[in-house]
Amino acid sequence: MTAKTIMIQGATSDAGKSTLATGLCRLLARRGVRVAPFKPQNMALNSAVTADGGEIGRSQAVQALACGVEPHTDMNPVLLKPNGSTGSQIVIQGRAIGNMEAKSYHDFKPKAMQAVLESHRRLAEQYQCVVAEGAGSPAEINLRDGDIANMGFAEAVDCPVILVADIERGGVFAHLVGTLELLSASEQDRVAGLVINRFRGDVKLLQSGIDWLQQRTGKPVLGVLPYLHGLHIEAEDSLRLDLPSRAKADGRSLRVAVPAMPCISNHTDFDPLRLHPQVELLLVKAGEPVPPADLIILPGSKSVMADLAWLRHYGWEEAIRRHLRYGGKLLGICGGLQMLGEKLHDPDGLEGEAGSCDGLGWLPMETTLAAQKRLARRRGRLALDGTAVAGYEIHMGVTRGPALQRPALTFDDGVADGALSDDGQIMASYLHGLFDHPEACRAILRWAGLAEPEALDYPALREAHINQLVDMLEKHLDLEPLKDCLPPQALG
Incomplete structure (x- = not known):
């Protein structure tokens, strides 16, 4: 039986795709679903070595841990490792095949897509559910042609999409509505729900906006996820220079x-x-x-x-x-x-x-x-x-x-x-x-x-933080509107 696939895409970069995917992986595993993570194309300098001796993005390795399975190269079949302002090392199914400038890689994308679909097919044959993660935003107009990272993949495998936006950035309603407006009709149709991430305060104050958003888009808001202070989930790529250390500069550290x-x-x-x-x-x-x-x-x-x-x-x-x-x-x-x-x-x-x-x-x-x-x-x-x-x-x-x-x-x-x-x-x-x-x-x-x-x-601390994230999702994420997109036991 082929697995059900659900994809998480972001209205912006760093909207919380990786965190939500990690939490959803653990939530499904906790409910008895055989689940695997997947990211068609990742651009990152944080990578991990897999059980089959290849290389994938660090976030997919953490998501595999959340699923309770060993990381495998099929979980991130295309990894781009930037080595300059315009070029990257290209890693296909765990193995580096060389360096390419942006134009050359664009021409290579059809072959990359073959690897993506091949890896996804193998995972879909082994698991009940595949939680896929997009990259950047699906509304980046200059990247739409030949896309394999977001809607191009979702359309190819015919999977539903959860669209997540970060309210801390401001303009969260514009992010969500604007992203949907820039999608084609078929892509809009496959967005199964919206998630607002990193909310601080009383959610009742946001309710009028949620009501408007659901009426305006026709999409259910699956959850308003609270900001979790001190949550640590290993970063996809960006180096957060603003995160404080735990120690005090007191002369004893x-x-x-x-x-x-x-x-x-x-x-x-x-x-x-x-x-x-x-x-x-x-x-x-x-x-x-x-x-x-x-x-x-x-x-x-x-x-x-x-x-x-x-x-x-x-x-x-x-x-x-x-x-x-x-x-x-x-x-x-x-x-x-x-x-x-x-x-x-x-x-x-x-x-x-x-x-x-x-x-x-x-x-x-x-x-x-x-x-x-x-x-x-x-x-x-x-x-x-x-x-x-x-x-x-x-x-x-x-x-x-x-x-x-x-x-x-x-x-x-x-x-x-x-x-x-x-x-x-x-x-x-x-x-x-x-x-x-x-x-x-x-x-x-x-x-x-x-x-x-x-x-x-550190491994125990990482595990505790993943469980903290999932405990929050249990309270604030409504999977009922996705009942046709997930295995039956996923609804708890």
């Missing part, structure tokens, strides 16, 4: 500074630090002075040489030199590891113009970018104290040099990873997710200078 580089990738690495009660995490924007810190982390990057030039332009090289001189700790993750070496080579122009450049030079090693991407889930032990660590590798570089003779950690298969400087001040690793597990996080924070770090169980 560990201060961590991370440069918000233009091509920063997998910044979800730092979510456990943002949520840690003893860590003050500072994401430093372009032009801001580099603050005093106990630990500086150089994060992953989709364009390592370009981001390294950005660091130098904004004074990070000298700031890090001063930081090390005064005894501070320095950690490089993935692209950050590559920056810490003496040389970077990109002979094939995989991330920009072909060529080489000097690294920061704090570890005796060199990296050469290669077309074959390393994708793996990994377990091992930290060299610091033997603590178990787990995470994933996503990188295209091959690093060699004397620094690797003193690795930062060793995987369970005996393969060494990264480097730890002779003086113990600098650590570098290709492993993403270093802070996700309590004991590994404690060990690294202790190395960074926190005397008695608490154990933050």
